[in-house]
Amino acid sequence: GANVATVPQGKTLKDYQEVYNDIAAKIEENLDYDGGAGFYGQLVRLAWHSSGTYDKNTKTGGSYYGTMIFYPEASDGANNGLANGRDFLYEFAVKYPWISRGDLWTLGGVVAVQESGGPKIPWRPGRVDSYEKKDIPENGNLPDASQDGKYVRNYFKRLGFGDREIVALLGAHCLGKCHPENSGYDGPWGPSFNMFTNDFFVRLLGSWHVRQWDGEKQYEDDETNSFMMLPTDIALKEESYFLKYVKLYAADQDLFFADFSKAFATLLELGIEYPRGTKPFLFKTVEEQE
Ligand code: HEM
Numbered sequence: 001g002a003n004v005a006t007v008p009q010g011k012t013l014k015d016y017q018e019v020y021n022d023i024a025a026k027i028e029e030n031l032d033y034d035g036g037a038g039f040y041g042q043l044v045r046l047a048w049h050s051s052g053t054y055d056k057n058t059k060t061g062g063s064y065y066g067t068m069i070f071y072p073e074a075s076d077g078a079n080n081g082l083a084n085g086r087d088f089l090y091e092f093a094v095k096y097p098w099i100s101r102g103d104l105w106t107l108g109g110v111v112a113v114q115e116s117g118g119p120k121i122p123w124r125p126g127r128v129d130s131y132e133k134k135d136i137p138e139n140g141n142l143p144d145a146s147q148d149g150k151y152v153r154n155y156f157k158r159l160g161f162g163d164r165e166i167v168a169l170l171g172a173h174c175l176g177k178c179h180p181e182n183s184g185y186d187g188p189w190g191p192s193f194n195m196f197t198n199d200f201f202v203r204l205l206g207s208w209h210v211r212q213w214d215g216e217k218q219y220e221d222d223e224t225n226s227f228m229m230l231p232t233d234i235a236l237k238e239e240s241y242f243l244k245y246v247k248l249y250a251a252d253q254d255l256f257f258a259d260f261s262k263a264f265a266t267l268l269e270l271g272i273e274y275p276r277g278t279k280p281f282l283f284k285t286v287e288e289q290e
């Protein structure tokens with residue numbers, strides 16, 4: 001049957017806000033991780049890759065079963081490095097044995113966006129751990145960064161996203177960095193990678209050139225040579241159906257935040273059915289609770 005959200009007995013917003021606060025505190029204790037990027041990018045990518053395996057045609061994949069700890073998903077090259085995010089969160093799976101992996105990993109992404117200055121992300125619990133092979137998506141369902149805009153458009157069609165949502169979601173590339181040991185891409189080295197802003201779009205509209213180095217084809221900015229873009233990032237300015245939203249978001253951070261919040265919340269819930277009227281939680285940031 002469908003993947004129906006099943007909330008652990010008696011758990012309410014208060015219980016999940018406690019988990020949120022623990023994750024936020026641990027992020028604060030590790031701000032120097034990864035050359036100053038902290039864990040923001042890592043946790044957002046873990047939430048996204050837990051969900052991005054979804055295929056609306058076969059109704060497989062998505063965040064519901066929390067299967068990334070199992071082969072073959074754990075060894076999909078696209079997931080290289082994400083054990084760091086899973087290991088970061090593991091102590092909370094032990095401390096809160098009632099929370100599922102899927103709920104913990106997607107919640108980690110919500111904490112990372114909100115605590116790095118990003119928009120509130122509506123979030124609903126109820127993902128259920130699976131230990132069955134049939135629930136593990138096959139590898140190859142996550143996107144390839146070396147491709148062009150038509151590829152990007154087609155990839156996200158499988159998840160049910162349109163042009164505007166695709167551009168909004170890619171704005172998460174304001175956080176974190178690339179690691180040659182994970183993906184063969186490298187950088188950026190600028191200080192912008194631990195704050196959730198529309199910086200990705202503002203920078204993208206600048207001028208870029210192909211970096212001369214021995215790694216994967218990637219771009220660096222003409223001005224400082226210290227920022228980077230992937231081919232699929234640059235693709236957003238090469239296709240007119242994407243470029244118009246890049247310009248919109250570069251000019252209006254509030255609009256980017258509103259669109260990102262909707263698209264990211266939808267991404268994290270792909271493939272999950274919620275009983276009618278299940279209201280999402282809106283978590284307070286640490287700052288809002290002081
Ligand atoms: C066309 C689709 C996409 C492609 C090809 C892509 C590709 C990549 C690659 C190659 C990396 C570097 C990984 C590493 O070397 O550690 C990366 C990092 C990242 N991606 Fe994407 N990505 C895509 C979409 C997304 C989306 C939709 C999100 C979230 C909404 C996202 C969030 C991130 C974040 C936060 C990082 C930084 C991770 C870290 O700092 O460890 N990406 N992406």
Ligand SMILES: Cc1cnc2ccccc2c1N
Pocket residue numbers: 173174175176177178187188193200203227228229230233
């Ligand atoms: C500025 C920028 C551009 N692209 C990225 C792709 C993946 C990860 C981080 C990125 C990033 N900080």
